[in-house]
Amino acid sequence: MRFLAKKTCFCLLFLTFFYTKNTFGQEGKISISKDPKIDKLLTFQKEINKETDNDNRLKIQIFNGNLRNAEKVKLKFEAKYKDIPTNIKFETPNYKVWIGNFRTSLEAERYLIEVKETFPNAFIFTPPKKKKKK
Template identity: 45%
Template sequence: MFRKNKIAITTALIIGAIANTIAQEGQVSIQQDETIPALLEQKSEMVQDGVIGERYRIQLFSGDNNQASKVIKEYRALFPHWSSTIVFETPNYKVWIGNFRNSLEADRALLEIKKSFPAAFRFRPEKR
C-alpha cells in the first residue's frame, strides 16, 4: 500500500511539473547591463594576450639584458610571424615567443625554431 502511494505521488509530481512547463509559454524579455559587451571584449583581449587562459610559450634565452636584446633581434629577423617579448624574472631576462593555444601548436613552432635556436623549449607560464 505504501509503495502504491509513493508511486502515485511521484507520478502526480512529474505530471504537474510537465504541465507547469507547458503552461509557461510566452515572451521573455532580457535586460542586459550596458557594460557587459565591453567586459566581454576586454576578456577576449586578455585571452589573446595570454593574461588569462591556458597558453603555451617558447623560451629562447635566459640571461642578461644585452644578450636578450641580441637574441630577440635575431629571432625577429628570422621569424616575424610569431610574437616575441623580453620578460624580466629576477635575476634574468628571458626571451619568450608566441602565445600558443595548445601544446600541438607550440610543438610545431618549436620544431621550426629549434633549427636556429637549439636551446629553445616549450613551457606553460605560471599565472600571476
C-alpha cells in the same frame, strides 16, 4: 580532324551560345531569419575572450641570461621569424626571451621544431599566472 566532326562541333557551339543568350536569372527576395540564441552565444563568446589572458597561453623560451645578449637574441629571432610575437621578461636575476602566444600544445610544438634549428635550447612552457590585486 574530319570535316563532319568540325561541323558537329561548330553546330553544338552555336546552339550553346544561342540558348544561353535567351536564359534568364531568377529574381526574388531573400529573407534571413536567425535564432535569438545566436546573439546570446556571441555575447557569451566575447565575454570569454575578454577573460582569457594572453599571458597564460603556451610560450616558447629561447634564451635565458643577461640583458645585452637577450636583446641580441630577440633581434636575431625577429629578423628570421616576423610572424611570431617576441618579448623580453625579467625574472630575477635573468632576462628571458619568450616567443608566441600558442593556444594548443600542437601549435607550439610545430613552431618549436622550426625554432630549435636556430635556437637549440628552446622549450615550451606555460608562464606562471599573475596574481590579481584586490
